[in-house]
Amino acid sequence: MLVLQGTADNGVPFPVTTIAVNQTCSAYLQSQLDYAMFEGATHVPVLYASQQIWLDWIADRFAWKVAPCAVYEDTV
DSSP states (O other): OEEEEETTOSSSOHHHHHHHHHHHHHHOTTOOBEEEEETTOOTTHHHHHTHHHHHHHHHHHHTTOOOOBOOOOSOO
């Protein structure tokens, strides 16, 4: 799973998403979850800000590359 989060998203606050991602990775150690935050991006614009990341992420899944389950605290 790829989670993209804007730090200026008022509908889904980034601290809540970060906690959920970290709890998921801790509870499911074999899960494949990648999380990226974008400074200043709101809910919909984060899709444009992250376009190259999600395109590469999709290409990696088709190439059978394993997605990491990493805990993130910093922003992209």
